[in-house]
Amino acid sequence: MNQIEDKISKWVFILVVICAFAYVVAKAFIMEITHDESYSLFLVDTNYLRAMVSTANTHWLNSFFMKLFSITIGIKPWMVRLHSVIAFPILAYFLFQFYLKLTKTSSRLILISLFFINLFVLEFFTLARGYGMSLAFITASLYYSYLIIESEEFDYNNFKKLLIFGILALASNYTVFFQFIGIFTFPMIYLAFKNGKIDFFKTRKQFNLWLFFLLAIFTAIANLLMIKFISHDLQFGGYISFFGDTLESIIRYVFFTQFFDSNFHYFSLGSVLLFSFLLLILGIAIYNKNQKIIFFTSLFFFQFIISNLLFLLFNTPYPFNRTALMLVPSIAFSIVWSFESLNIKANFHRIIGIIFLSVFCVIFINSYTLKSSYEWPFHAEVGIALDEINSIAIQSKIEKPKVLFSNYPYGVWANYYNHFYSEKYNFDTEQILKDSISKLDTNTFYPDFIISNITIDSNANPQLHHIKLIKTYKFGGLRLYEVGP
Secondary structure (H helix, E strand, O other), X not given: OOHHHHHHHHHHHHHHHHHHHHHHHHHHHHOOOOHHHHHHHHHHHHOHHHHXXXXXOOOHHHHHHHHHHHHHOOOOOOHHHHHHHHHHHHXXXXXXXXXXXXXXXXHHHHHHHHHHOOHHHHHXXXXXXXXXXXXXXXXXXXXXXXXXXXXXXXXXXXXXXXXXXXXXXXXXXXXXXXXHHHHHHHHHHHHHHHHOOOOOOOOHHHHHHHHHHHHHHHHHHHHHHHHHHHHOOOOOOEOOOHHHHHHHHHHHHHOOOOOOOOOOOOOOHHHHHHHHHHHHHHHHHHHHOOHHHHHHHHHHHHHHHHHHHHHHHHOOOEOOHHHHHHHHHHHHHHHHHHHHOOOOOHHHHHXXXXXXXXXXXXXHHHHOOOOOOOOOHHHHHHHHHHHHHHXXXXXXXXXXXXXXXXXXXXXXXXXXXXXXXXXXXXXXXXXXXXXXXXXXXXXOOOOOEEEEOOOOOOOXXXXXXOEEEEEEOOOOOOEEEEEOO
């Protein structure tokens, strides 16, 4: 890559980052609150200690900043998302450091595509959750771990920085637990193997590194055990397979569409191809003694082995959907560095990079939205539906509307709208779990309105007379019904 091309490449990176950050800021400001955000905010407002240590809401820094911002500036969704938005420049900075290590057009454009035009990644910097911060911090930790592998020397400052950022990533979300272990220990193991001896505790500084690393690990384990056996709140995940849950989730989210046949979960073609590709490049890297690719792919296969062992031994669910996000860096960098190592003509590198960039641009343009979250699309319209109910209730002179909620809309109402704005949204409500409208007991509760994300047929539910669909909202298909006497 010549100097002019290198300069253009850097400006491309900066321009894409600016556009991606503008998208993050706009979406964080515009999008209404989602179920998980409202639950987190409710916890930190009512029981801060429980939010921190006794629920599967293992987003300690997220809880801290939500509490801080809700006290200091307010509880509007964009206000309690500020820390996630601010984490994006941290991610961009360390990815730029990686970017400067690359010399091929293909690898540089692939890195840009996988992180800055990837809606799956950008999504979590727009939400008041720990995933965005965790991704930023684990990428920073990964960078300093990479520097140690690259230099092939023990560097205390790099180890200290990777440990600090790794602990911050862990405090942001526990899903990076095993990635953090690999990022810290693999360079140690590599240096011991290279030097032919183990001297992990040779100096006081090395001892302190291991002390703080083990303290962080034991703290996380103790908290997870408490959540699992006392709170019984660690059920989220998949129970099919690492392929059918973790890898399929990543592929589905990266493409930002539910394009899989529901009967083809176990070994989707994409999951098998991705796994096979990573296995292939690991084999080639071992043969060529490419330590950088071995390092990145080893992080992936370490997670693969541990996830399967935990499932077999303790029936621990596989990382799934958003919890699979923590594997994006190890997969992405494995792909990036595999193309960086390709010894082909510069024109072919440009073609490969442009193809990658074009695919992700098409996905972005086709799927982006500022108003709703991919995982919780119908939550974007709960507030709008509640305001519509208020308007109709005032016109119809209904003093306290009776509202039937399906599951997640109820959670958003109870944890956010009613809790923080009870003077406006204090309805008489009942919740129907799993959208089973047939369970409604009209003898005890006959609604004036129903908010649901499923279609309700009055013929199939004869207890609901004169039900009328008022509105189907655009983004998630949330439906508002008015029920007559």
